[in-house]
Amino acid sequence: MSGLAGLATEGLTKAFGGVVALDGATVTFRHGQVNALIGPNGSGKTTFFNCVTGMIRPDGGRTTYRGQEITRRAPHAIARAGIGRTFQLCRVFPRMSALDNVLAAVRPGGLAGLLRGAHTRAEVDRARGWLTRLGIEHLADAEARTMSWGQQKLLELAGVLMSDPETVLLDEPAGGVNPALLDRIGSLVRELNAEGRTFVIVEHNMDLVMSVSDHIVVFDRGRPIAEGPPSLIRSDERVLGAYLGV
Numbered sequence: 450m451s452g453l454a455g456l457a458t459e460g461l462t463k464a465f466g467g468v469v470a471l472d473g474a475t476v477t478f479r480h481g482q483v484n485a486l487i488g489p490n491g492s493g494k495t496t497f498f499n500c501v502t503g504m505i506r507p508d509g510g511r512t513t514y515r516g517q518e519i520t521r522r523a524p525h526a527i528a529r530a531g532i533g534r535t536f537q538l539c540r541v542f543p544r545m546s547a548l549d550n551v552l553a554a555v556r557p558g559g560l561a562g563l564l565r566g567a568h569t570r571a572e573v574d575r576a577r578g579w580l581t582r583l584g585i586e587h588l589a590d591a592e593a594r595t596m597s598w599g600q601q602k603l604l605e606l607a608g609v610l611m612s613d614p615e616t617v618l619l620d621e622p623a624g625g626v627n628p629a630l631l632d633r634i635g636s637l638v639r640e641l642n643a644e645g646r647t648f649v650i651v652e653h654n655m656d657l658v659m660s661v662s663d664h665i666v667v668f669d670r671g672r673p674i675a676e677g678p679p680s681l682i683r684s685d686e687r688v689l690g691a692y693l694g695v
């Protein structure tokens with residue numbers, strides 16, 4: 450099983466004042482698989498993503514990626530190690546076109562580089578390729594703010610994929626998305642996984658979680674209480690208890 454270890458933590462802790470968001474979380478997500486991280490509101494899922502991607506500093510514990518220590522590295526260094534992520538509240542540049550949003554993900558010099566118009570033909574082609582793959586190529590020249598919430602989520606994902614991460618963390622990809630786009634997100638995750646990309650998905654939509662995941666980790670109060678394939682998680686009493694608050 451050790452060959453499958455991808456993103457892993459040992460005893461990760463994080464408190465905000467008196468609120469313990471992560472309480473010694475030890476978790477291993479499997480490389481090459483679609484993993485889900487589920488749990489009731491406030492169980493620490495987003496804090497976990499923020500800690501492992503370097504957006505916030507854990508108080509204690511370790512994070513490794515494919516055996517390499519990444520604890521306390523800066524977000525860009527963690528991205529360089531191969532981990533990309535989306536955000537619950539979707540981060541796009543609202544007044545930039547969809548195409549420029551995707552290009553902004555890879556510009557050397559970030560946004561400033563993009564404003565200098567420093568992108569190559571190959572990069573533009575690749576960015577258009579991702580828009581096509583996500584089914585929003587017809588919106589390439591539209592400002593992101595004119596797109597629907599679901600389309601903006603697809604756009605954010607296109608930007609993440611543009612930087613070619615081998616592992617993609619998705620924070621609530623289904624949140625506020627209509628059922629048609631939801632199906633697209635689900636099949637896309639499966640397709641990208643078949644091509645070799647690993648996923649860790651934080652999600653409340655259980656239909657999506659159960660249909661796309663190979664492996665599910667369940668958090669309650671800042672630590673895992675159960676893990677396994679969908680068939681096991683569905684019938685786990687601890688999971689039911691955590692959601693019902695009993």
Ligand SMILES: Nc1ncnc2c1ncn2[C@@H]1O[C@H](COP(=O)(O)OP(=O)(O)OP(=O)(O)O)[C@@H](O)[C@H]1O
Pocket residue numbers: 465468469470488489490491492493494495496497
């Ligand atoms: N920046 C912060 N300052 C103070 N408390 C915070 C902060 N971020 C998270 N918390 C608290 O930490 C706990 C875990 O929050 P977190 O957002 O990680 O949970 P979650 O499982 O992602 O929840 P949800 O499913 O609602 O998104 C909650 O009690 C939350 O209120």
